[in-house]
Amino acid sequence: MMRWLMLALIVVGLVLTFTAKGPGLLGIGLLVGFIGLFGTVFSIAADRVSASARPDSAMATPEDLAALRSRPPVRAVPSAPADERRRSV
Numbered sequence: 001m002m003r004w005l006m007l008a009l010i011v012v013g014l015v016l017t018f019t020a021k022g023p024g025l026l027g028i029g030l031l032v033g034f035i036g037l038f039g040t041v042f043s044i045a046a047d048r049v050s051a052s053a054r055p056d057s058a059m060a061t062p063e064d065l066a067a068l069r070s071r072p073p074v075r076a077v078p079s080a081p082a083d084e085r086r087r088s089v
Helices: 003-018 023-052 063-071 080-089
Strands: none
Touching: 003 023
16 A cells, blocks of 8 residues: 555656746655655565565574574584595495
8 A cells, every 4th residue: 555655656746846837846846756756665675575574473482492502513424535435336
């Protein structure tokens, strides 16, 4: 809904800018148009971010995070060099 309000603000600002007879009204029209433009861009970005964000129910609880931090780190097993692997095959 906010996206459409900001789009309407752009249109109002542009109409006001192109029909203005004086510099004050022209400046107000440009200001309203730019505010609508930035609002539209930010509302589209907010919709995109919220569409790809994880819900709060999928987040780990503080207890889960504490349990993960208390576990010792898992060490990787070193693998044999590439030429030794070829010989064993």
